[in-house]
Amino acid sequence: MWRIIKWTFLFLFIFQLFYILLLKWVDPPFTLTQLGSLFSGYGLKRDYVPMKDMSSYARLSFIAAEDQLFPDHNGFDWKSINKAMEYNKKKPNRVKGASTISQQVAKNVFLWQGRSWFRKGMEVYFTFMIELLWGKSRIMEMYLNVSEMGPGIFGIEAAAQNYFKKPAKRLNRAEAAMIASCMPNPKRFTVKPMSRYVANRYPWVMRQMVFLQNDPDIQKLLQ
Template identity: 60%
Template sequence: MISRWFRKLLSLIKYLTILSLSLVLLFAFVPVPLTGVMIERHIQAWWNHNSSYQLRHNWVPFEQISGAMKQAVVAAEDQKFPDHFGFDTEAIEKALVYNSKGRKVRGASTISQQTAKNVFLWTGRSWFRKGLELVFTGLIELAWGKERILEVYLNSVEFGPGIFGVEAAAQKFFKRPASQLNRHQAALLAAVLPNPLRFKVQDPSPYVYKRQQWILKQMRQLAPVEQRLAAR
């Protein structure tokens, strides 16, 4: 009996591994139509009987996203993105020290890790999910490369309830395509990313405004992200 269930478990793991690898390779070339977090939000809306929930998601190529938006998310979320292989070890060490002091938990996820989570996994904190995130992060770093990771990230990240990707956010909040976002608009969008269900683009709190100004300063100080990616 145990042997039979063990064989079934191994078979399930094998098929899930094949499926995961196939999706990673597929999404290296084709737009991502639906992500794990999108599915999670749909389930939450259904569970809470939220019939007004509406998903907004419009994929746009990397070239049709403003340079300001690319610069803003790197400045806000992962300034070492062009230089690391998926993980910022220095940020992880600092987060471990900070969290060991019993303060509010601080994360150290890179854009690559966030992309892996958004596309293939779900939100929340658990060692199991974190382990899967590490695996998928390594896979997309190998199979996609930095430009593709940033493209998928910008097209899949959540900017508000039901609003996924920079094109949907630009149209919703600024009535313009992602290609026409200016620095202030891009910085405001990036400012809500730590918690897009709490922080609002349309009704920014003093914290969001303060974070926007910090991001604008970082954008000016960093070399253009597209230039840094091209130099890799």
Template identity: 65%
Template sequence: MKSIKWIWRFFKRLFIVLFILQLAYIVALKWINPPITITQIVSWMNGEGLTKEYVPLKDISEEAKLAVIASEDQLFPDHSGFDWRSIQKAIEYNKKKPGRVRGGSTISQQTAKNVFLWQGRSWIRKGLETYFTFMIERIWGKQRILEIYLNVAEMGRGIFGIEEAAQRYFNKPARDLTAREAAAIAAILPSPKKYQIKPMSSYVSSRSKKILQQMNFLRPDRDIQAIISNKQ
């Protein structure tokens, strides 16, 4: 009986310590850049490479910020981390076509997954993703979430972050990306290991044109401009 109580106290204290540590890490990342992620470690261990360079949001072109919002999460300025309508549509789609998988993740959810968790699909990971999404929305804010997303997202095999992608694909820094170039990078985000920019596949070419159209549609939105503008 004593051993059971000791084990219970041990795990309770361990849980409290781990909770405090992860909370402190979340708060620290509001100002400190993530040193490395699980996805980046796995990419390096699998021999796929690991190249990354962190740049602040002000050194990323407005076109790149707008492109990922247009491509990945057009309601990014308005939701609190979750786009419930898109999630419901994804659930219904996956039920009808179980052989395919359609995601409904927001930029906030993708950032939480990329920074704190591993790739894959499980209820445990999804539960943790929900928790971390909730926390970063309240602690970091939209601009910090977008900044980290643009710096940790995989944008090609072993290529992490918009700066590395801009240099690799267009031989220029992220701050100089044009609308077309940014749209091309955003077009490969759903599956960056599968789709290519150089040479550009027909899928990426077609998708980037659609993203450009959405960018032009979203550009006047004041809430989006408040997040992406470099003139603040």
């Protein structure tokens, strides 16, 4: 029995390592979040596109909205994590997150939605692995392809087509900021019809984009 368990764990470890490496070049056929959206009645709209077919404003807007230190950290923003932990201690009935773009990719691609300690531990592992094996450009590309950006709408291409009837490559600064502003709850904070949250937040995102756009490390991700 012990030998069977050992070989099972060894197989699973090798398989997941192979899958992580494969996704460095190949887009995932599906994610658990996408399947959940499909079976829960929200549908599934998606269209994976390479980075060259995404507006630089799309990349910049999500960095500005979600993770301004993305080019510089190793997958974890420890300062924000500590702040979130202190907030959650003071207000246990309200949960504040501090997930980086890398952590969100790890969760969205390999795991499921939830807040269990086991899932969080797995998220740490996969975040470390994709930072090690993929690099920032691929993580950003994957993030913009698999993230939910509206009810049943996954990825920047599907969002651009659904909201503005144009490809992601043609999104302007304001349109990209509107889409980025629906995070972290795109089912509640809708782009069209525009929710009050998005209407109030996207001008702030646009200002942050101006502050960040000349940063040399961010420029590398926009080229």
